[in-house]
Amino acid sequence: MVNTLNESSPERLRDVATYAEALAEHKEREARLQEETDDADVEERPDDLPDGVPAKATITIEEINDNRYSYWQWREGDKIRSQYKGSVNPDK
Incomplete structure (x- = not known):
């Protein structure tokens, strides 16, 4: 991955950075929602x-x-x- 990034143009690197940031936010949100679901103390x-x-x-x-x-x-x-x-x- 490092070699591919080193060979990429500045424009491509900015696109990758934008995508990576959006993906990280999405995964953090999913983890928070899953944690909220796991924390629900529902017995009956x-x-x-x-x-x-x-x-x-x-x-x-x-x-x-x-x-x-x-x-x-x-x-x-x-x-x-x-x-x-x-x-x-x-x-x-």
């Missing part, structure tokens, strides 16, 4: 978990117009997914 599927919602999902509560709502929320790759769970009663 909760009884009230609906179909299509993974066991690693957590409950998020949001307030909209003085009303509180809960959602199942989980990560799929680099996206956050949500599914409505229900209204939250503040008296409970």
